[in-house]
Amino acid sequence: xxxxxxxxxxxxxxxxxxxxxxxxxxxxxxxxxxxxxxxxxxxxxxxxxxxxxxxxxxxxxxxxxxxxxxxxxxxxxxxxxxxxxxxxxxxxxxxxxxxxxxxxxxxxxxxxxxxxxxxxxxxxxxxxxxxxxxxxxxxxxxxxxxxxxxxxxxxxxxxxxxxxxxxxxxxxxxxxxxxxxxxxxxxxxxxxxxxxxxxxxxxxxxxxxxxxxxxxxxxxxxxxxxxxxxxxxxxxxxxxxxxxxxxxxxxxxxxxxxxxxxxxxxxxxxxxxxxxxxxxxxxxxxxxxxxxxxxxxxxxxxxxxxxxxxxxxxxxxxxxxxxxxxxxxxxxxxxxxxxxxxxxxxxxxxxxxxxxxxxxxxxxxxxxxxxxxxxxxxxxxxxxxxxxxxxxxxxxxxxxxxxxxxxxxxxxxxxxxxxxxxxxxxxxxxxxxxxxxxxxxxxxxxxxxxxxxxxxxxxxxxxxxxxxxxxxxxxxxxxxxxxxxxxxxxxxxxxxxxxxxxxxxxxxxxxxxxxxxxxxxxxxxxxxxxxxxxxxxxxxxxxxxxxxxxxxxxxxxxx
Numbered sequence: 001x002x003x004x005x006x007x008x009x010x011x012x013x014x015x016x017x018x019x020x021x022x023x024x025x026x027x028x029x030x031x032x033x034x035x036x037x038x039x040x041x042x043x044x045x046x047x048x049x050x051x052x053x054x055x056x057x058x059x060x061x062x063x064x065x066x067x068x069x070x071x072x073x074x075x076x077x078x079x080x081x082x083x084x085x086x087x088x089x090x091x092x093x094x095x096x097x098x099x100x101x102x103x104x105x106x107x108x109x110x111x112x113x114x115x116x117x118x119x120x121x122x123x124x125x126x127x128x129x130x131x132x133x134x135x136x137x138x139x140x141x142x143x144x145x146x147x148x149x150x151x152x153x154x155x156x157x158x159x160x161x162x163x164x165x166x167x168x169x170x171x172x173x174x175x176x177x178x179x180x181x182x183x184x185x186x187x188x189x190x191x192x193x194x195x196x197x198x199x200x201x202x203x204x205x206x207x208x209x210x211x212x213x214x215x216x217x218x219x220x221x222x223x224x225x226x227x228x229x230x231x232x233x234x235x236x237x238x239x240x241x242x243x244x245x246x247x248x249x250x251x252x253x254x255x256x257x258x259x260x261x262x263x264x265x266x267x268x269x270x271x272x273x274x275x276x277x278x279x280x281x282x283x284x285x286x287x288x289x290x291x292x293x294x295x296x297x298x299x300x301x302x303x304x305x306x307x308x309x310x311x312x313x314x315x316x317x318x319x320x321x322x323x324x325x326x327x328x329x330x331x332x333x334x335x336x337x338x339x340x341x342x343x344x345x346x347x348x349x350x351x352x353x354x355x356x357x358x359x360x361x362x363x364x365x366x367x368x369x370x371x372x373x374x375x376x377x378x379x380x381x382x383x384x385x386x387x388x389x390x391x392x393x394x395x396x397x398x399x400x401x402x403x404x405x406x407x408x409x410x411x412x413x414x415x416x417x418x419x420x421x422x423x424x425x426x427x428x429x430x431x432x433x434x435x436x437x438x439x440x441x442x443x444x445x446x447x448x449x450x451x452x453x454x455x456x457x458x459x460x461x462x463x464x465x466x467x468x469x470x471x472x473x474x475x476x477x478x479x480x481x482x483x484x485x486x487x488x489x490x491x492x493x494x495x496x497x498x499x500x501x502x503x504x505x506x507x508x509x510x511x512x513x514x515x516x517x518x519x520x521x522x523x524x525x526x527x528x529x530x531x532x533x534x535x536x537x538x539x540x541x542x543x544x545x546x547x548x549x550x551x552x553x554x555x556x557x558x559x
Contacts, residue, residue, distance in 0.1 A: 034533065041527030045289040047274045047282050048072045050132045050144055051103075057089050057122040068256040069118060070132065070144045071105035074519070076120070084119065091119075102519070106134075106142035107255050114141050115519040128275045131161065133253065136269040138299060141520065145253035145261065153248055168271070171249045175265035178246040185235055185242075188490075193232050195491045200225055205387035293527065297484045302511050303520045307528060311535065312486055313399075313479075313501035318468050318539055320403035320497075321410070325463055328407070329414025330449075330456055336415070337422040338444060350419075357412040365473025368405030373397060373477065393498050399487050400497035402478035406470060410463035417462065421455020422448065450550075457547035461540050468536045471505040479506045481514075504532040 008014065051073055056066040078097045085091060091098060099120040108114050135143040150157045150167050157167060204221050207213040246266040253261050272285060296306030332353075340346045377395035385393040394400070425448055433443040471479075480500045487499040508528050515521035 034530070037526050037530035037533070041523055041525075041530050042290075044523030044527060045286050045293065047134065047272060047277060047285045047289075049128050049275050050134055051126060052129050052132065053123050053126040055118045055123055057119060059089075068258075069103060069105060069116075069123075070256045071103045071116075072134075072144075074102040074104050074115070076101050089119065104142065104519075105256070106144050107140075107259075107261070109140040110255055110259050110261060114517060130273065130276050132273065132275055133271055134274050135263070135271040136304070137263070137267050138269055139267060141300065141304070141517075143253065143255070143261070143263065145255040147251060148254050148260070149252040151250045151252065151262075156252075165273075168251055171265055172268055172271060175246050175249065175268065178242055179266065182239060182242050182246070185239055189235050190232065191485075192491060193228050193235070197225065197228050200228070202385075202387045209386055294531075298482065298507075300520075301515055301517065302482065302507065303515055303517050303524060307502075307504070307507060307531070309484055309486060310502040310504045310507040310528075311531070312488075313483070314468060314504045314532070314535060315539070316487060317399060317403050317406070317474075317501065317503065318464055320399065321406045321467050322460060322464065324404055324407035325411050325414055326456065326460055329411045329459060329463075330418050332411070333415045333418035333422060334444065334449075337419050338448070353412045353415050357416070360472075361409055361470050362472040362476075364405055364409045365476040368401055368408070368473060368477040369397070372401040372404055377401065396498070397476065397478040397500060398498040399478055399501050402474050402501070405473050405477045406467040409470070409473065410467050413462045413466065414456070414459035417459030418452060418456050421452035421458070424455070425451050450553075453550040454547045457543055457550065461543045461547070464539050464543060465536060468539065469505055469532065471503070471509055474503055474506055479503045481506075481510050504528055504535065508532065 049072070050070060052068070052070045054066055055069045059065055076099055078099055080097055081091050081095055084098055084100075100117050101120055101123070103116050103118055104114060105111060105116055106114055129146075131146055133143075133145060133147055137143055147161075147164055147168060150159075150164055150171065157164070159167060200221055204213065204218075207217055247264060249265045250262050251265065253263060255261050270285075270289070272281075274282070277285065293306045294311070295308050297309060298307060299305035336346060336349065340349075373395060377392070380394040381389060381392055429447060429451070430443055433447050434440070438446070478500055480502065483500050483502050485499070487496045487501050488494065489496070508525055511521045511528065512525040
């Protein structure tokens with residue numbers, strides 16, 4: 001028996017099963033993580049039914065305080081009776097646990113809170129009225145109530161319940177179209193004029209510094225400035241007209257406990273009657289809200305709206321980092337493997353590179369802040385942008401410095417992977433190329449590097465996987481809480497490397513730990529985390545596809 005076990009162990013089969021088990025556990029854990037993120041995050045966009053109920057918990061004095069509750073049931077949990085007693089509600093302490101429900105009641109401008117906990121034992125008269133309206137607003141969060149009337153310039157419009165709802169929807173569509181027009185003017189047209197006026201100011205300042213501000217140059221600048229100011233005045237007048245149009249209409253709602261609330265159509269993002277909607281209607285609303293999440297800008301302290309600026313900033317930063325890290329990493333690896341004399345110094349450099357891979361990322365952030373921003377950026381401002389001083393241009397955190405900092409953080413990975421790829425190329429390949437008359441550089445450029453390109457892509461994949469999820473160094477070198485203006489736009493020079501940007505990893509940190517409305521932010525943390533994983537997976541799969549293509553392309557060179 002001992003011999004058979006010994007042979008079984010020596011055969012290596014236990015280690016095969018051990019590795020297979022480890023892989024299976026890893027796959028299950030990854031699938032479980034993605035499932036948790038998907039369920040907790042993506043369910044947030046589903047238009048849940050709205051419940052109306054009476055909540056009447058006893059007070060410590062024995063009286064019963066009855067209130068009306070209108071909202072969405074978010075989750076149910078069991079809590080100990082001791083915890084309930086500590087909140088001031090007397091309960092039967094012989095019952096160890098009680099069920100309580102988290103309700104999203106919205107109406108923060110009326111009640112002061114978006115969410116509330118209710119004990120299930122004291123909830124009665126539960127119903128799901130068909131006429132209850134759920135609204136998403138630009139401020140103050142969601143609103144739940146019953147439509148009582150529609151007003152135009154303060155005058156109430158007549159009609160029955162169905163007619164009022166139809167009138168409400170038509171006027172809401174009108175208000176949304178006007179809001180889009182206002183946004184387009186403010187964001188694009190006025191933004192371009194402001195950018196042009198700022199460039200004129202900087203040009204004038206540069207001419208002053210160069211002692212070249214002649215009367216002709218000043219007259220030309222004033223002429224351009226007058227043209228922009230005239231165009232700006234026209235746009236301002238158009239904005240006044242649009243704001244008057246969008247402020248014309250309002251709606252009167254009856255909220256919980258008989259509170260009447262008048263809401264301007266300009267403040268409404270979306271409104272629907274979830275209890276009347278069928279499956280098709282809810283699926284349509286679900287994808288509409290999901291599309292807003294992926295393509296819109298955040299609002300309400302990042303707890304509502306979309307995260308497109310964070311998606312764009314993350315992808316742009318990773319692409320720029322890849323452009324910086326790949327040539328530097330490959331050149332360093334080629335020098336160490338192909339040109340440097342192998343000895344103590346080379347070995348010490350390799351050890352230093354390997355040690356750099358273990359340096360905490362926050363250290364790179366501090367280095368990027370001190371070296372790239374305070375030294376390099378400040379010198380660039382002095383030499384290239386003296387007219388903007390003392391306001392910094394590149395001497396402040398921005399997209400360029402964040403990309404360079406992460407390139408510095410990930411360059412050891414690219415160096416090590418490329419060196420391993422170069423080491424696997426047989427010596428006979430190099431000697432054959434040299435024997436055919438090629439120079440060392442031609443051999444390196446046409447034979448060695450193409451064969452090592454899959455290893456380079458492997459290093460880039462590892463670099464992207466690490467850099468895309470980093471947060472700590474980015475907090476020092478360019479990432480901010482809110483930057484709705486993208487670093488890529490139609491204004492010269494189109495790609496603004498000096499501009500601050502948003503990042504999915506920092507957005508998760510900010511929403512999850514800095515949000516004033518934790519319950520509202522929680523599902524967005526899961527949804528954003530899932531999206532970050534998908535973005536990283538997409539970038540990695542693109543690199544993997546390119547690596548496989550290169551591997552097949554240069555397979556004929558292998559010996």
